Amino acid sequence: MSEPEESTDQPIEQPLKRSRTGWHGAAILIGVLIAILGFAIAVQVRQNSRSDALSGLREDDLIGILDNQNARADRLRQQISDLQQSLLRLQTSGDRDAAARQQAQQEAAALGVLLGTIPASGPGVTVVVTDPGDKLQAEDLLDIIEELRGAGAEAMQVDSVRVSTTTSFTDKDGAIVADGTVLRLPYMFVAIGDSTTLDTALNIPGGVAAAVRALGGQLTVLEKTKLTISVTRALPQSRYAKPTH
Amino acid sequence: MIAGLALIAGVVLGLITRPTVPTWLEPYLPIAVVAALDAVFGGVRARLDRIFDAKVFVVSFISNVLVAALIVFIGDKLGVGAQLSTAVVVVLGIRIFGNAAAIRRHLFRA
Numbered sequence: 581m582s583e584p585e586e587s588t589d590q591p592i593e594q595p596l597k598r599s600r601t602g603w604h605g606a607a608i609l610i611g612v613l614i615a616i617l618g619f620a621i622a623v624q625v626r627q628n629s630r631s632d633a634l635s636g637l638r639e640d641d642l643i644g645i646l647d648n649q650n651a652r653a654d655r656l657r658q659q660i661s662d663l664q665q666s667l668l669r670l671q672t673s674g675d676r677d678a679a680a681r682q683q684a685q686q687e688a689a690a691l692g693v694l695l696g697t698i699p700a701s702g703p704g705v706t707v708v709v710t711d712p713g714d715k716l717q718a719e720d721l722l723d724i725i726e727e728l729r730g731a732g733a734e735a736m737q738v739d740s741v742r743v744s745t746t747t748s749f750t751d752k753d754g755a756i757v758a759d760g761t762v763l764r765l766p767y768m769f770v771a772i773g774d775s776t777t778l779d780t781a782l783n784i785p786g787g788v789a790a791a792v793r794a795l796g797g798q799l800t801v802l803e804k805t806k807l808t809i810s811v812t813r814a815l816p817q818s819r820y821a822k823p824t825h
Numbered sequence: 826m827i828a829g830l831a832l833i834a835g836v837v838l839g840l841i842t843r844p845t846v847p848t849w850l851e852p853y854l855p856i857a858v859v860a861a862l863d864a865v866f867g868g869v870r871a872r873l874d875r876i877f878d879a880k881v882f883v884v885s886f887i888s889n890v891l892v893a894a895l896i897v898f899i900g901d902k903l904g905v906g907a908q909l910s911t912a913v914v915v916v917l918g919i920r921i922f923g924n925a926a927a928i929r930r931h932l933f934r935a
Contacts, residue, residue: 606879606880606883607827607879609879609883610827610828610831610868610879610882610883611827611828611830611831612831613861613883613886613887614828614831614832614835614865615831615832615834615835615838616835616861617832617835617858617861617862617865618831618832618833618834618835618836618838618839619835619836619838619839620835620839620854620857620858620861621835621836621839621858622835622836622837622838622839622840623839623844623846623854624846624854624855624858626839626840626843627845627846627851627854628855638852638901638906638907639901640904640906640907641907
């Protein structure tokens with residue numbers, strides 16, 4: 581597109597000669613050309629407005645757009661796999677956490693029953709000990725507790741005192757005191773465990789039942805299929821011992 | 826007159842038949858249309874200057890279209906099709922504006 585061509589625009593206007601010979605043929609030809617132009621304009625305008633933006637683009641632009649889309653799709657796929665991995669990670673760690681929490685709850689419940697911090701229920705025995713001669717000592721009651729514990733009792737109660745690892749029995753003014761509470765006659769024991777085993781352990785020849793009878797008292801064991809110990813103790817605070825991991 | 830009627834007839838025909846542009850023609854059709862418009866404006870101006878010649882018009886019309894399409898074609902082959910299309914449209918646009926200005930001076934004496 582140089583200057584000389586710019587001036588070739590003018591040749592359209594320059595020739596002044598009128599070739600009257602083929603005037604009609606030329607008019608028809610011009611009409612056809614103009615009609616083709618109008619046709620092309622209409623087609624192009626319609627094509628441009630109807631079709632989506634992509635169909636009118638050239639190859640280079642389309643390749644660029646395709647590259648962009650591919651890169652974007654790759655990024656999104658990468659993102660999907662990342663998110664799936666983190667989802668998997670979170671799910672597995674969640675499962676582990678749930679299992680650990682469940683186990684911790686079970687341990688807490690078992691320890692709570694042993695320490696007497698939570699109520700307990702289950703099969704067991706009630707033991708009634710009478711002492712008309714007032715001859716029973718604290719250690720005799722301790723023997724009964726030890727016998728029950730040895731026979732597998734998991735939770736015990738004397739009168740209104742929940743028995744745990746720190747429970748003490750002392751003699752005071754002719755009465756027996758358990759953890760600071762004066763026990764009244766007849767002494768009532770409740771123990772949760774295998775009732776038959778507990779019964780057998782208490783009534784074993786030469787056992788605690790025999791010892792009580794030798795002192796003039798009476799020990800009666802009642803096996804129950806369902807007992808509830810609702811008395812609880814405060815959680816003991818260890819002042820010196822710290823857990824080590 | 827004939828040209829105006831032919832233009833209207835062509836537009837109506839294009840709207841009625843609704844043809845689809847073949848893919849190979851797609852890059853060239855807009856350029857060809859602009860080139861033909863340039864020729865038409867030149868023809869109108871020549872007519873107003875009373876120097877219109879049918880043969881020159883027909884030849885310039887066809888050659889304009891072919892040269893414009895050829896330039897774009899070569900540009901596509903060389904990898905600069907988009908830029909050359911722009912260049913052709915700019916040049917033809919300038920010419921159309923020049924011819925339109927001449928036509929305006931003729932019609933409105935301004």
